[in-house]
Amino acid sequence: MADEDSSIEELANRFPSPATLLNVGVDVIEVERVQKVYKRQKDRFLKRIFTQEEVDYCFDKSNPFPHLAARFAAKEAVSKSFSTGIGKLFGWTSASVYHGLRMQPLIRLDYQGKKLLEALGATDVRITLSHTKGTAVAVAVLVKE
Numbered sequence: 001m002a003d004e005d006s007s008i009e010e011l012a013n014r015f016p017s018p019a020t021l022l023n024v025g026v027d028v029i030e031v032e033r034v035q036k037v038y039k040r041q042k043d044r045f046l047k048r049i050f051t052q053e054e055v056d057y058c059f060d061k062s063n064p065f066p067h068l069a070a071r072f073a074a075k076e077a078v079s080k081s082f083s084t085g086i087g088k089l090f091g092w093t094s095a096s097v098y099h100g101l102r103m104q105p106l107i108r109l110d111y112q113g114k115k116l117l118e119a120l121g122a123t124d125v126r127i128t129l130s131h132t133k134g135t136a137v138a139v140a141v142l143v144k145e
Helices: 002-014 031-041 043-049 052-059 065-081 111-119
Strands: 020-030 095-099 105-109 124-131 135-144
Touching: 020 031, 020 065, 031 043, 031 065, 031 135, 052 065, 052 095, 065 095, 065 105, 065 124, 065 135, 095 124, 105 111, 105 124
Parallel strands: none
Antiparallel strands: 020 135, 095 105, 124 135
16 A cells, blocks of 8 residues: 555656636647648658657558547647637747656647737646547646646
């Protein structure tokens, strides 16, 4: 029991700090849609939408498309949490998904994304991702700690 308690305590110590919810964004996409665009555009699609870190992670998997779709959904969800959508204020590569110590998905913002975060008075974007063989979903929450 002591070992179990220490792992719970360790988890609690690494859990995100309490924060005020400012906004939320969600996106759902079919994996097949991402796969079809990739088959037509190949590297052009990857370079326009994803960071190299994301491409490397996804193509390290036996089937990269559910992972690419989840990251595509994450970018859309983050842009919706900023209330901008993808465009002039927030681009496709303004957000990059990477993983924390517990393999939880995290968002890395580029300069443009960080400036937008600051302008909105937020301190962080938290996300969750999920996918099946056919569908990917992401939820992004804009918070102020």
